[in-house]
Amino acid sequence: MTARTPSETARDIPEATVARLPVYLRALTSLSEAGTSTCSSEALAASAGVNSAMLRKDLSYLGSYGTRGVGYDVDYLRYQIAREIGVTQDWPVVIVGIGNLGHALANYSGFRSRGFRTVALLDADPARTGETVAGIDVRPFDDLEGIVAEHGVAIGVIATPAPAAQAVADRMVAAGISSILNFAASVLTVPAGVDVRKVDLSIELQILAYHEQRKAQDQQQEETA
Amino acid sequence: MTARTPSETARDIPEATVARLPVYLRALTSLSEAGTSTCSSEALAASAGVNSAMLRKDLSYLGSYGTRGVGYDVDYLRYQIAREIGVTQDWPVVIVGIGNLGHALANYSGFRSRGFRTVALLDADPARTGETVAGIDVRPFDDLEGIVAEHGVAIGVIATPAPAAQAVADRMVAAGISSILNFAASVLTVPAGVDVRKVDLSIELQILAYHEQRKAQDQQQEETA
């Protein structure tokens, strides 16, 4: 069963490492634009805000792209990471729910520059349909299946109110989308093989509030001590 | 030195647990609104999308708020979690950078309903100043110190372009802010005692792209097998 074809690079990069690769990629792009051609793990780790040992271990999962005593070639490493993540090719993306957040996302240029191309903006509200945001027409949600098939869309973004999110996700999955980025504050249930990542602003704020409260308590305790 | 005052509840809740508490809180609010007064760890875990054993362990860090053989009282548990996180009180928040994203954040109602009150919108661009978003005037960035002092703001949100983020963070910290939510795609350096959390949309998309690419490769391998 375990066919194990050691075709190109060995797979199985740890999830925590995958989450940091884009940060390294960004740091390398920065360095490259600043004209730096070579950098040490120490320098790159500082740019990325991590420990240098962790950086080296992360990079070692991709292969041996550094030179001992010298460091890493910025552009070469940048290409290798980009290839590993898969952003050397363009990924078509659809955004569903063109309200406050959907508008911001559609207008966000960081998308395009990092290998993601917004091919459609969809909304269920007929009043929204026909509007043009960032040069792209807002189309009815029912166009989803056609657009996904036409462009081979694999990644969908949900920016609808929470109650609509599960239904939208179901339609996306049925249409053939297998990766979803969810901004709605709700837990999505999807079949195996479909990846979901969530971004929840209010959760982030609550985590900050917890630590803030702790700081206040600690300070109070010091005062009474 | 380690005074260790076991004042109320024992502190030191694991970070992973802290990150899940807001999810439980949301699920409990949902259940409460649906009229449910009691629920088991199994049911709550399903709503939150986690394993029931993990849920019980998480809750056990707060204390013993359940009843064996019965389950948890929804409203009581909800209050206990809210108190632990610190969202029974209101947290004043400032948002800096009222562009595409800043507008969406200012218009976001989920803020207010979860214990966070936007007390000011700040932008360095004079053209933005004077505009009113969601009933709040956009004010010059230089008003930061005054507003932080006046309202006792502890939490700041950065939605400026990446190159401006570090400077904004420095000013925030100098003004007395000790928790920052950063939407800009840059690594922030802050003094010890200041918490930073980042939300980076393009990192999330890149993680999805990586897994998507892997799926495609696996499928290709199966076909040739």
Add this chain to the structure above:
DNA sequence: GCCGGTTTGTTCTCTCGTTCACAAACTCCT
């Protein structure tokens, strides 16, 4: 008052992630 059924709180174990520390490998200088 006791017993069967139910559900929590917790212990144990395993996996995953992070950091340390150092040998291997490279460059540069003499």
Add this chain to the structure above:
DNA sequence: AGGAGTTTGTGAACGAGAGAACAAACCGGC
């Protein structure tokens, strides 16, 4: 060519997090 000085890649120690399993505790019925 050889040695001093760097920097990578990785084995090993350490710590945190997740899941399985089970005893303790509770309810309701008899």
